[in-house]
Amino acid sequence: MAGEFIQITAEAGETFRAYKSVPRSGDGPAVIVLPEIFGINQHIRDVADFYAEEGYVALAPDVFWRVEKDVELGYSDAERDKALELLGRFDTDQGVRDILATVAAARALPEVTGPDGHKAVGVVGFCLGGRLAYLTAARGDVDAAVGYYGGGIDKLLDEASNLGCPLTLHFGADDRISQPEVIDKIRQAFAGRRDVEVFVYPGAGHAFNRPGHSYNKSAAMMAHSRTISVFRKAMGPHYDLSALWDKHCEYEFGTRNVDDTMSTMVAEPYVNHIPTMTGGYGYKDLHRFYLNHFVHGNPADTKLVPISRTVGADRVVDEMLFCFTHDREIDWLLPGVPPTGKYVEIPLIAIINFRGDKLYNEHIYWDQASVLVQTGLLKPDGLPVAGVETARKLVDPSLPSNTLMARWSQSGKEGGDH
Structure with a gap:
């Protein structure tokens, strides 16, 4: 798969870019891919292409554009410091509104389809994006949401009752950011919700889905299968x-x-x-x-x-x-x-x-x-x-x-x- 950058219009008329990747069929439900603190780098573009291969129109928005446009960072110490500096200036509430603008833009795309004529849109996010996926599901109209190792969700559980779609959260058992007591708190907040699942992967740390020193293949593969199951059930496409x-x-x-x-x-x-x-x-x-x-x-x-x-x-x-x-x-x-x-x-x-x-x-x-x-x-x-x-x-x-x-x-x- 090879995607392209398109422009998304924000609430006040400004524009920011998003990476778009379209499935081989030419259409499908949409998945908004929310990045880590390193922006729409090669890894996130690869993830978007991966979801396109699964049959989804993937859009990865530039969530840092109000702080600094077109961020694409690697994982060196200097780039990590830069990413943390950008995160310190990031307005989460405004970021969620920009993501909801991306959701609206996705539903306006002719390539986006869904069951019974409904233009279905889901969100999947990683690290910062995992937290934003949860907030997007709590504050907006999406069909399903998945978060990978989203830090800080435990501090935002006052919004849990607003969740109106299936939610799946993936954590590594050795995640230094979301430790067992944090994950237990999240589970307790959603107790009784059959459409919310929280999975923990033994031996996996933070960022276990990102190729590199923290990558855990077995956890990444199992988490992806569970994610696809959520999206297939909520949005399709359904294959025999x-x-x-x-x-x-x-x-x-x-x-x-x-x-x-x-x-x-x-x-x-x-x-x-x-x-x-x-x-x-x-x-x-x-x-x-x-x-x-x-x-x-x-x-x-x-x-x-x-x-x-x-x-x-x-x-x-x-x-x-x-x-x-x-x-x-x-x-x-x-x-x-x-x-x-x-x-x-x-x-x-x-x-x-x-x-x-x-x-x-x-x-x-x-x-x-x-x-x-x-x-x-x-x-x-x-x-x-x-x-x-x-x-x-x-x-x-x-x-x-x-x-x-x-x-x-x-x-x-x-x-x-x-």
């Missing part, structure tokens, strides 16, 4: 992720067309088959992998048997049986192993993450020990592993449990239960 995943699998295993398979994915996707670490990171490597080692390399009788499927706001979790005859070398599953002619059935889990209506990544899990047992490459004697029994028990839970536990026979004897 199940159908999109089915189409991807059809291209992989049905028509076996690599270019069609890649067309269902984002510009730079990745796939990781966890047990064998096969797949690809980025379009070039993944296309090479699909073309030479996967799509055309699966056995002719390959079959996927669905067991269960869970569909979330931005991902699908598929539980299935993967069945095949090992009639050729299967690079991604049994790399370097000549065909054994053995028939194999294994339980397999696929976790598929989407950005908007395109697949972003796949994490695929299976029990490699079961594959090795079924192909005769691993003798199960004396090892806690099983062959096709793992697949059969998945389908028929009444089959015996605990067959690998030598002590199971003893615990059922008289006096063996505790």
